[in-house]
Amino acid sequence: MSADTLDVPGLGAPADTEWETVVGLEVHAELATETKLFSASPNRFGGEPNTHIDPVSLGLPGSLPVLNEKAVELAIRVGLSLNCRVQPSIFARKNYFYPDMPKDFQISQYDQPINVDGWLELPSGKRVGIERAHLEEDTGKTVHIGGGGRIHEAGYSLVDYNRAGVPLIEIVGHPELRSAEEARHYVTELRSILVAVGASDGKMEEGSLRVDCNVSVRPLGIDRLGTRCEIKNVNSLRSLGRAIEYESRRQIDQLISGHPIEQQTRHWNEDDGRTHALRSKEEDYDYRYFPEPDLLPLDPSAEWVEQIRQALPVLPRDRRQSLAEAAPTVEADHIALAVERSMDELALAAISGGGPSERVMTHVIQNLADGVGMLSPESLASLVAMEEAGELTATQAKKVLAVLVESGGSPQKAAQSLGFEAMDSGELETLVDGLISEHPDEWSRFCEGDNKLTGFFVGQVMKTTQGRADGKAVTQLLNARRG
Amino acid sequence: MAALARLELTDEELDRFTGQLDELLDHVAEVEALDVEGLPPTMHALPIANLLRPDTPGEVLDRDEVLSQAPVAENGQFRVPPILGEAP
C-alpha cells in the first residue's frame, strides 16, 4: 500500500469497493420576525427593491445595530427544540468585501454562539449531532444583467438590500448523515421543527431555508473522514438528494481513478445536474473575525430560557412517539407521514374515541391526503367503528369519508344518504344460497378446492347488491357452506 | 494586506508606509512582552449586557432619497460593475 492510500481513504481503491457517503449540513433559516435582526425595517419576502431599508440595513455611516428581542427568542426556541445548551454569546464581525453586504462585514456569532451541542432525531430513531445554532444577519440580493444572468458573464449587476439584515439562524450539523436520503430526512425533520416552534416558515422555494452540504466519501469500514467538498445553491429537497448523489459518485470515481479529492466549494447546477468548482481551500478568505464593538454580550436569563421552554409546542418527534404508542401495529413511516401532515392530533383523538387504530391510520394515510376538511375526530371514530362491525365495506367507508370531509356530520347519516344500508346476515345467506343453485358447476369446482372461484361468487354478490355487501362476510359464508 | 483592505498603494506610498508601519509595530511590540496570561480581553469598557429591541416595525428610508446618494442607480437598485464571483 502506498503512502498516498494511507493518507487518503479510498485513493486508488478497486472498482468493486463498497463506499460510504458522509454528509454534514449547514442550514440557514430566516427567522419569522416582524423586523430585521438589528433594525426596525420590515422582514418581509418580496416587495419593490430597496423599500424595506433603514440606515442600519443599508450600512449608512453613523448607523448602529440594536438586537431584536424576538429573533433571540426564536433562536432560543430552535436551540431548545434541538436539545442544545443555550449559553451566553457574543456577536462578531466577519469581514469581507461584497456588494450585497452593506457594511462589508457580516454580523454573526463566531466563537461564542447562542446554542451549542444539541441533537436532532430522525424518524428512523437515529440521532444526528448539532454542533451549534447561531444568529446572524442575511445579505442583500444581486441580479446580474446580461450574460444570461450568470454572475461570471454579466455586463453589470443590480443590488437590492431588502433582505439585508433579515435574521438568520445557522444550524450546523455534525457529519453524521450517511446518504442522500438520510440528508433529505434530516432537512425535512429540521424544517418541521422550525415550523412547529414558529421560528421560520421553512420555505425553501423562497429561500427562507437554505442548505449547504459538506460531502465526502470513504470505503465502508474506514473510520477516517475523506476530504470534503462544500456544495452551495441547493434550493429544494430534490436537488439536495441529487446533488449529494452526484457529488459522492464524482468523488468515488475520482478516488478510484487515483486522484485525491481537493477541498473545494462547489456550486450545484440544477440544469445540468452537476456540481462545479467555485474555489479551493487554498483560496480561503481571511475574514478577520473580531467581537462586534457596537453590540453588547447576550446573556439570556435562566428564567427567560425556562419560560421559552415551557411555551414550546409538542415537537414532531414527541408527536410521532405518542401516535406510535396509540397505534403500535402501524409502520413507522406511516406514523411519520401522519405527523408531517399534522394529522396526528385527529388520529389520536379518533383512536382514543374508540376507533381501531389500524383502520383510523389507513384513512389518515390513504384517504385524507388532501386534508381533513369538516371531518371531526368523533365521526372518524364512529366511521371506523361501523366498518369494524361490518356495517360498511372499505369502499363504502371511503365514500362516506369523502362526504364527511366535504360537509361534516355523522357517518350514519352520510351512509344513509349514500344508500349504504348494511345487509343483515339473513339477507346475505338467502342471496348466497340462491347463487349456489344458479351456478352448480362453479360451486362444485369451488368445493373441490379451486379458491379462485371465491372471487366469482363475491363478484356476483356485489353485482346483485350494487356493492352493499361486505366482501369479507361473503367469503366467510362461502367457506362455511363448503364445510 | 493592502489587497485584503481593497487598497492599492503606489510604489512611493509603499516605500513610505512600510518604514512607518515597521516603526509603529516595533513600538506596539512592547505589549508582547507584558504578562497578561489569564486576563480576559476587554471588548467593552463597561460591564453591561443584553440591550434588546422590541420586534416592532419602524420607519423605512425613502428609496428615492437613498438612491439620489448612490453613485449609479437603475430600476430602484444600486448598479455595480461585474461582480466576477460569488461571495467568499
Add this chain to the structure above:
Amino acid sequence: MSAVEIAAAVRSGQQSARSAVEECLSVIEEGDAEVHAFNLVTAAQARTRADEIDAAVADGRDPGPLAGVPVALKDNLCTRGVPTTCSSRILEGWEPPYDATVVEKLHNAGAIVVGKTNMDEFAMGSSTENSAFGPTRNPCDPNRVPGGSSGGSAAAVAAGFASIALGSDTGGSIRQPAALCGVVGVKPTYGLVSRFGLVAFASSLDQIGPFTTTVADSAAVLDVISGPDHRDSTSIRDSLPPVTDTLDDGVDGLRVGVLAELSGDGIAPDVSARLRAAIDALESAGARVAEASVPAAVFGLSAYYLIAPAEASSNLARYDGVRYGLRMDASNTPDMNTATRSAGFGDEVKRRIMIGTYALSAGYYDAYYGKAQKVRTLIINDFASVWEQFDLLVSPTSPTTAFSLGERTADPMAMYMSDVCTVPVNLTGQTAMSVPYGVGDDGLPVGVQVMAPALGESVMFRAAAVLEASLR
C-alpha cells in the same frame, strides 16, 4: 457672552436668537478664511432656525435650555440633508437621511447649528492636518496646529465662531485640541452620550463631547446631550443627575491624585509648571493631593494603536463606492472598490486601515489585537485600584503646547505621541476633561486634564470649576 448667558438672554427676550446668530456669522465671515475651522457654514438654516426660536419666545413657548446658542458640529456628526464628509474625499457630497441623536437633542434644546467643522479625516490624527480640505489653524497662532482630530471644533469655539462645538474623542480628539486652543473640552464616560449618527472611527472608544469657553457651558451642554438612547446598544441606560446642579460644590475634602505615569517624562517643563499651579489651586480649595500611580497606563498608546485601527479597518470597509459617496470607475466591482478607496482615503487613513487589517489577520490576531484587548483589561484593573484611593486624577492634557503646522506630518510616531496623556481613559471608558490653565513659555494655552471614574462627571466638573475660578 457664554452659552449660558446667551440662552438666558434669549429665553428672557432680552436678545433675539437671530441677533446671536448674525453676530456669530459675521465673526465667521471675518475670521474663518484664515482659521478654516469650517467645512461648511449653514447660514441660511441657522437664520431660519433662529427665527423659529424667536417666534417660540414671542408665543410664550419654552424655547429650550440652550435657546439661541450657536453651535458648531464636527463634520463626522450626521445632519439630515446637510453634507457630512468626515473631511474625506470618499464621503464628499454625502447627505445623511437622518440627524445624529446629539444633533436632535441640541436642536430640541434650542441650540442653532451654524456649520460643520473641519477635522482629521475620519478623526484619525492629532493636528487637523489630515483633512482632505486643508488644515485648520490655531486661532491663538495661525502658524500652529489647533490639535486634532476635532481641531475645527476647538478652533471654532476659541475664535468665537460658535459658543459651543461638539467633537468626538477616540484617543484624545476633544481634550488635546481643547488644550491647544485654550478652551474647555470634555470626553464623557463611554456610553453616556449616544453615538447614533456619529460616523464611527473606533466604536469601542468613540465618545461625543462638548467644547466651550467656560466649564458651566460644558456642563449645560453635557446635561442636554447625555442620556439613554435606544438606537445605541452601548448607551448607558440610567440618566446621570444634572452636572449643572453640583457645579459649585467645590473640592473640599476630595482626594486628588497626580497621575505619575502621565505627568513626568516627556512633559514639557512649561506644561509641568502649569500642572503644578493647578494642583496648588485644588489644594488651596481644600483637596487632598498625593501622587498616584497606574503602571499600565504607559502601555495605553500601544494598545490604542492596535485596537483603534483594527476597529477602524472594519468600520471603514463600507466606503466601497456602491451605495454613497465617491466612486471611481473600473471594469469590475473589486477593482472599483480598490480604485475608489485608494483615491478617496488619505495617507493616515490608509496607514491605519493597513495596521488594523494586519492586527486582525489570521496568525497575528492573538499577538496584536487579542493581546491589546488584554492590556486594556490590565489598564482597567490598575485604574480600579487607584480609584479606591482617589476621587480624581490630574495630569497634563498634552505633553506640549500647540506645535507648528507641518512639524509632525512626516513622522507619524511623533504625532501619535501627542495622545500619550489622553489615550488611557478611552481604553477604560472613564470620563476626563481638559481645562485651560494659563499659557506656556511661548504664550500658547496649556490644558490640565482632570479624570474621574466612569460616571464621575459631577465630581470632575466640580474640580474643573474650581480650577477655572482660581484663574480669575
